[in-house]
Amino acid sequence: MNAKLGPAAFLAIILACAVVLAILPFVMPPFYVRVGQLMLYSAGLAIAWAILGGFAGYASFGHAAFIGVGAFAAGLVEDRFPGLPTPLLLPLGLLAGGAACAVLSAVVAYPILRLRGTFFAIAMLGVCKVCAELNNNVDFFQGSLGLNFPAIAPPDWDPAIFYYQLYLVAGVAVLLIAWQIRRSRFGAGLLSIREDEDTARMLGVPTERYKRQAFVISAVLTGLLGVIYAHSLGYITTDSVYRDDTNLSLIVYSLLGGMGTLFGPVIGAFMLVFVTQVILARLLDFHLFATGLLLVVLVLTAPGGIIGLVRGFRQRRRAKNVAPAE
Amino acid sequence: MSGTPILRVEGLSKAFRGLKAISDVTFNVVSGSITSIIGPNGAGKSTLFNLVTGYLAPTAGRVSFKDRLITGMPTNRIAELGVARAFQIARPFRDLSVAENVRIGALFGKAGARDVEAMTRHALELAAMTELADQPASALTVGQLRHLEVARAIATRADLLLADEPCAGLNPTETAAMIDVLRRIRTSGVTVVLVEHDMPSVMEVSDRILVLESGRLIADGTPAEVSSNPQVIKAYLGTPD
Numbered sequence: 001m002n003a004k005l006g007p008a009a010f011l012a013i014i015l016a017c018a019v020v021l022a023i024l025p026f027v028m029p030p031f032y033v034r035v036g037q038l039m040l041y042s043a044g045l046a047i048a049w050a051i052l053g054g055f056a057g058y059a060s061f062g063h064a065a066f067i068g069v070g071a072f073a074a075g076l077v078e079d080r081f082p083g084l085p086t087p088l089l090l091p092l093g094l095l096a097g098g099a100a101c102a103v104l105s106a107v108v109a110y111p112i113l114r115l116r117g118t119f120f121a122i123a124m125l126g127v128c129k130v131c132a133e134l135n136n137n138v139d140f141f142q143g144s145l146g147l148n149f150p151a152i153a154p155p156d157w158d159p160a161i162f163y164y165q166l167y168l169v170a171g172v173a174v175l176l177i178a179w180q181i182r183r184s185r186f187g188a189g190l191l192s193i194r195e196d197e198d199t200a201r202m203l204g205v206p207t208e209r210y211k212r213q214a215f216v217i218s219a220v221l222t223g224l225l226g227v228i229y230a231h232s233l234g235y236i237t238t239d240s241v242y243r244d245d246t247n248l249s250l251i252v253y254s255l256l257g258g259m260g261t262l263f264g265p266v267i268g269a270f271m272l273v274f275v276t277q278v279i280l281a282r283l284l285d286f287h288l289f290a291t292g293l294l295l296v297v298l299v300l301t302a303p304g305g306i307i308g309l310v311r312g313f314r315q316r317r318r319a320k321n322v323a324p325a326e
Numbered sequence: 327m328s329g330t331p332i333l334r335v336e337g338l339s340k341a342f343r344g345l346k347a348i349s350d351v352t353f354n355v356v357s358g359s360i361t362s363i364i365g366p367n368g369a370g371k372s373t374l375f376n377l378v379t380g381y382l383a384p385t386a387g388r389v390s391f392k393d394r395l396i397t398g399m400p401t402n403r404i405a406e407l408g409v410a411r412a413f414q415i416a417r418p419f420r421d422l423s424v425a426e427n428v429r430i431g432a433l434f435g436k437a438g439a440r441d442v443e444a445m446t447r448h449a450l451e452l453a454a455m456t457e458l459a460d461q462p463a464s465a466l467t468v469g470q471l472r473h474l475e476v477a478r479a480i481a482t483r484a485d486l487l488l489a490d491e492p493c494a495g496l497n498p499t500e501t502a503a504m505i506d507v508l509r510r511i512r513t514s515g516v517t518v519v520l521v522e523h524d525m526p527s528v529m530e531v532s533d534r535i536l537v538l539e540s541g542r543l544i545a546d547g548t549p550a551e552v553s554s555n556p557q558v559i560k561a562y563l564g565t566p567d
Contacts, residue, residue, distance in 0.1 A: 185434075192430045199413075202381075207402060
């Protein structure tokens with residue numbers, strides 16, 4: 001399918017889509033620019049999550065930990081440099097947030113990646129809770145007090161459109177990284193880990209190292225998106241970044257779109273955000289309930305997600321065409 | 327039998343709590359040979375493979391491959407040196423096609439430069455799987471899955487193939503096809519160690535046979551020597567009365 005498309009053609013299509021998406025907010029009503037922000041942010045998170053959860057099969061239930069750690073690390077560091085020119089603040093924050101997530105994930109990886117399946121997922125939820133509690137209760141981190149983030153949008157740039165386009169750039173970057181991983185030997189190794197980790201090791205796949213690398217890449221990309229998110233909010237507390245509904249949504253995005261695929265998480269994130277923010281806009285209290293319900297229905301009826309359904313449909317049609325006409 | 331040993335097993339023992347699964351087993355595998363390990367169920371054949379590939383750590387003893395001590399090395403490091411294994415119960419990557427399965431073997435396995443696509447083709451051909459290359463692994467029969475196991479192991483460019491009962495549960499035609507594949511693999515320069523129950527095939531294909539009983543090595547020799555060894559006849563082949 002995608003494999004038949006050359007890398008140059010793939011890149012061209014992605015960049016063309018990105019240009020169209022970049023122009024859209026100038027003609028969209030402000031409400032939809034906000035929805036678009038959330039869609040792009042969620043899609044970026046979904047792909048970052050899928051590098052570990054989809055490609056390697058290590059589904060994390062606590063990736064909000066990296067959003068929180070990234071956001072707070074960025075905020076605390078940016079606070080130390082009040083005199084810095086505005087254009088340098090975000091790069092500094094990204095550096096701090098990415099580094100904090102890299103260190104945290106590299107340390108946590110050793111004990112936690114020995115666990116498989118549900119045990120890994122639940123242990124990650126534990127990691128998220130521990131980080132949130134520490135962040136909230138250690139005064140130095142200012143989690144309960146809250147952190148202010150400086151306005152970084154250039155004065156002649158509508159902040160809503162600025163963050164929309166920032167999320168777009170970040171999302172495309174994450175997508176291209178995931179795409180390159182998928183095409184590489186590393187990606188094939190992750191795939192074999194997902195399929196059967198013991199067999200992979202027997203074939204010479206350095207499973208422990210690959211899992212750690214995928215974990216750190218996934219954590220850092222999630223943290224970087226968390227830094228942008230914190231700036232777009234302007235003010236964060238522990239509760240606004242270590243969110244349980246984020247932990248849940250990241251799994252649902254991949255399940256909805258297609259677990260283990262490149263575009264599944266994107267499709268899932270776009271659809272779920274659209275449904276909850278636009279269709280269920282007047283029923284915001286209802287939205288976590290709807291997400292949970294959708295999760296149950298999906299697991300029971302379409303374990304391969306939307307991409308799985310489309311592939312199944314195509315295969316059946318091809319089988320029908322091959323069968324003798326009768 | 328003379329020749330340079332590719333694999334040396336010295337005084338290898340493995341105990342699971344009280345049970346001695348392997349006791350003080352010593353043997354060499356000559357480079358370029360087909361060596362079979364036979365023995366009744368529970369004799370310790372699979373445990374021996376698990377010890378050589380690093381899945382289990384031995385209680386005592388040492389294993390060296392190409393004069394390098396591999397006891398205690400992680401499984402993937404042993405694979406990088408050139409040891410591959412085909413499982414008795416086939417463990418394909420079910421979501422992938424036959425060719426994709428084999429390609430994973432070609433991408434990893436023994437360290438060093440390689441041509442992944444050429445190696446994949448070569449391994450598929452050697453295991454007589456070329457025509458099934460695009461099939462999903464989940465659609466294969468038991469016999470075809472065994473061939474896939476062997477093809478994937480060969481694609482790793484291993485120098486030593488450990489084949490765990492590749493003929494178990496196969497009909498005579500399939501068994502003959504698998505024996506033919508193993509011969510071709512040996513001809514291509516890979517040393518084969520085979521665990522097998524099917525005595526006629528073992529006698530026909532092996533250069534050398536090791537007999538395990540209750541974790542002990544009770545005989546080691548050519549097919550003719552082993553089949554006339556009274557201890558082997560008593561322990562494994564059964565007395566005629």
